[in-house]
Amino acid sequence: MEKQPVVSLRGLKKSYGRDLILKGIDLDVYAGEIIGYIGPNGAGKSTTLKILIGMLPDFVGEAKVLGYDIREDALEVKKRIGYVPENAMLYEVLTPMEYLLFIGRLHKMEDELTERRALELLEIFGLKTHADVRMNTFSKGMRQKVLLISGLIHNPDVIFLDEPLSGLDANAVILVKEVLAKLKAAGKTIFYSSHIMDVVEKISDRIVIINQGTIIANGTFEELKAQAQSGSLELIFQGLTGDNENSHRAEDFLQALK
Ligand SMILES: Nc1ncnc2c1ncn2[C@@H]1O[C@H](COP(=O)(O)OP(=O)(O)OP(=O)(O)O)[C@@H](O)[C@H]1O
Numbered sequence: 001m002e003k004q005p006v007v008s009l010r011g012l013k014k015s016y017g018r019d020l021i022l023k024g025i026d027l028d029v030y031a032g033e034i035i036g037y038i039g040p041n042g043a044g045k046s047t048t049l050k051i052l053i054g055m056l057p058d059f060v061g062e063a064k065v066l067g068y069d070i071r072e073d074a075l076e077v078k079k080r081i082g083y084v085p086e087n088a089m090l091y092e093v094l095t096p097m098e099y100l101l102f103i104g105r106l107h108k109m110e111d112e113l114t115e116r117r118a119l120e121l122l123e124i125f126g127l128k129t130h131a132d133v134r135m136n137t138f139s140k141g142m143r144q145k146v147l148l149i150s151g152l153i154h155n156p157d158v159i160f161l162d163e164p165l166s167g168l169d170a171n172a173v174i175l176v177k178e179v180l181a182k183l184k185a186a187g188k189t190i191f192y193s194s195h196i197m198d199v200v201e202k203i204s205d206r207i208v209i210i211n212q213g214t215i216i217a218n219g220t221f222e223e224l225k226a227q228a229q230s231g232s233l234e235l236i237f238q239g240l241t242g243d244n245e246n247s248h249r250a251e252d253f254l255q256a257l258k
Pocket of ligand 1: 016021039040041042043044045046047048089
């Protein structure tokens with residue numbers, strides 16, 4: 001039997017006003033894959049993710065998650081996915097426990113189960129003693145940890161991560177990398193968007209590069225390396241997105257300060 005993709009995009013287009021942001025994305029992601037979805041600022045990564053989680057229904061083309069059409073069955077999709085956004089309004093007057101209980105209820109989880117999982121996950125991230133402290137006193141990294149937990153607490157099969165390491169210290173980055181590897185081993189599918197190239201290079205089964213709303217590369221790191229004849233994802237990215245001017249630009253920057 002032919003393998004069905006977990007995420008499937010066909011001719012995906014999205015405009016904001018007159019600006020065509022996504023110009024026809026075709027992409028299949030299969031169960032147990034970690035897809036690294038990378039591209040320059042403004043390329044359309046977050047827009048793709050927001051369409052996939054049902055936040056932006058106004059698009060052209062076809063988008064399916066776990067076989068559900070996102071326009072027709074957004075609720076079925078939302079039940080089965082986890083999403084860690086680039087930046088979120090954490091309800092800062094709440095404590096992590098209050099916030100996670102709220103998220104758990106949205107997923108129709110029993111409070112008892114949410115509380116147990118929340119305490120365990122907060123402890124793993126070194127935040128157990130802060131479970132009942134209001135988040136308005138939290139550092140950026142502490143908030144990011146709560147955001148990560150909130151995207152995973154219902155144990156979703158498909159996980160969408162938008163710059164999930166933002167603000168995390170080196171130990172937390174290693175922990176998240178390990179957690180992603182274990183989630184993958186447990187059969188979860190992970191759609192991972194980030195600018196931190198060395199992590200994308202290490203964790204992704206397949207890397208998809210998007211530039212100005214179009215996919216310009218799609219393959220394993222080894223395949224991209226062979227195509228680009230470059231040694232690191234950073235160099236491949238620089239080559240493919242046409243930006244080799246950084247050292248001149250840095251010089252211009254200093255000149256402009258004189
Ligand atoms: N709500 C909006 N209204 C109008 N334009 C928008 C909106 N959201 C995004 N855009 C535009 O769409 C383009 C793609 O944005 P998107 O956030 O998807 O980029 P990205 O690849 O995630 O970038 P970054 O790496 O900077 O996060 C940008 O030009 C952005 O200005």
